[in-house]
Amino acid sequence: MDDIDGNPRSLSEFKGQVVMVVNTASFCGNTPQYAGLQTLYERYRDQGFTILAFPANDFGKQEPGNNKEIAEFCYTKYSLEFPLFSKITVLGDQKHPLYKYLTEDTPFKGEIDWNFQKFLIDRQGRVIARYAPGHQPLTKPIFEDIERALRTS
Numbered sequence: 001m002d003d004i005d006g007n008p009r010s011l012s013e014f015k016g017q018v019v020m021v022v023n024t025a026s027f028c029g030n031t032p033q034y035a036g037l038q039t040l041y042e043r044y045r046d047q048g049f050t051i052l053a054f055p056a057n058d059f060g061k062q063e064p065g066n067n068k069e070i071a072e073f074c075y076t077k078y079s080l081e082f083p084l085f086s087k088i089t090v091l092g093d094q095k096h097p098l099y100k101y102l103t104e105d106t107p108f109k110g111e112i113d114w115n116f117q118k119f120l121i122d123r124q125g126r127v128i129a130r131y132a133p134g135h136q137p138l139t140k141p142i143f144e145d146i147e148r149a150l151r152t153s
Contacts, residue, residue: 001098002086004055004071009083011052011098016123018044018149020051021102023090025062025115026073033116034078036137040146041082047150048123051082054098058091059114090117102127118142122149 003009055070057063074080088096090112108130120129129145
């Protein structure tokens with residue numbers, strides 16, 4: 001997949017880590033979750049945790065910018081350090097294969113509801129949790145799930 005700068009990046013680079021995959025948007029009521037996601041990343045990254053953010057313009061046209069504009073917004077406003085990828089589609093006929101897998105071939109089937117839907121993947125690549133778009137990152141259930149995955153996988 002291409003990162004936000006257009007450079008190819010293999011998802012196998014994250015093999016063996018606990019990964020949270022999130023579809024994001026810059027102009028959404030959930031956009032402030034970027035701050036909580038950054039805090040999660042800082043808290044657990046040294047233990048083998050990362051977040052992969054995938055901007056998408058599928059809901060309310062809340063991610064209208066190009067990759068350069070998205071990157072500038074995310075890095076300037078939220079000082080993101082976790083990987084940010086090129087804008088993709090998470091719904092419909094043009095749904096990216098990653099999201100096709102997440103929504104059709106895991107125990108957590110079902111279309112993406114809105115921006116900031118979160119999937120937690122263990123070190124073996126199994127999807128172990130799905131969090132609704134409005135589920136804030138800095139909550140006890142998410143902390144517990146990440147910590148359990150870091151310990152047991």
